Amino acid sequence: MKGIIVAITIVAFAGTAFAADVMQFKRGVKFNHKIHQDSLKDCTKCHAKPEGGKIEGFGKEFAHKTCKGCHAEMKKGPNACKDCHKQQ
Numbered sequence: 001m002k003g004i005i006v007a008i009t010i011v012a013f014a015g016t017a018f019a020a021d022v023m024q025f026k027r028g029v030k031f032n033h034k035i036h037q038d039s040l041k042d043c044t045k046c047h048a049k050p051e052g053g054k055i056e057g058f059g060k061e062f063a064h065k066t067c068k069g070c071h072a073e074m075k076k077g078p079n080a081c082k083d084c085h086k087q088q
């Protein structure tokens, strides 16, 4: 009985910090969260807080500023429309 309660507690906590390794956004943008976490290390490159979470106002404006901005600066990652947007 005790074991079951412990297991449920762990699942509940894990749930609050869960992020998919690969996320699918509008217009066919496939975002590999895992690659970005591993290669950038610093969560606050994209998130307001080091523990991450939903990004307030996520959408075109955030993406084109933050995603494209960093790719241009680091000279890594796609910057052409069709390299991120696999669908129109």
Ligand code: HEC
Residues within 6 Å of the ligand: 016, 017, 018, 019, 020, 023, 031, 033, 036, 037, 040, 041, 042, 043, 044, 045, 046, 047, 050, 051, 052, 053, 054, 055, 056, 058
């Ligand atoms: C290159 C940008 C980037 C980096 C770096 C990054 N993330 Fe994210 N993360 C995202 C995006 C984009 C989302 C989806 C945001 C949304 O839908 O509001 C996300 C979502 C998440 C979510 C899920 C939010 C939810 O409830 O759906 C968690 C948790 C998270 N990130 C944690 C982290 C942690 C911890 C790190 C550092 C180890 C990290 N992220 C690094 C871009 C990034």
Ligand code: HEC
Residues within 6 Å of the ligand: 029, 030, 031, 032, 035, 036, 039, 040, 045, 046, 063, 066, 067, 068, 070, 071, 074, 076, 077, 078, 083, 084
């Ligand atoms: C702070 C810098 C930074 C930010 C912000 C960032 N990226 Fe990247 N991105 C990179 C780097 C560095 C690579 C090359 C990673 C590698 O190959 O190790 C990359 C690679 C990629 C790739 C090609 C690799 C793959 O996943 O197949 C895609 C697509 C991509 N990024 C999409 C995005 C999107 C969409 C966002 C915004 C939600 C974003 N990136 C935000 C630095 C960034």
Ligand code: HEC
Residues within 6 Å of the ligand: 024, 025, 026, 027, 029, 058, 059, 060, 063, 064, 067, 068, 071, 078, 079, 080, 081, 082, 083, 084, 085
């Ligand atoms: C680094 C990847 C990346 C590049 C390069 C990029 N975009 Fe985006 N774009 C995104 C992401 C991520 C979103 C937000 C998707 C979402 O809200 O689910 C987005 C959103 C959009 C939207 C709004 C979609 C909607 O239905 O809300 C349009 C339109 C768009 N992009 C056009 C373009 C055009 C045109 C270019 C080239 C000049 C371009 N994008 C380059 C990643 C990129």
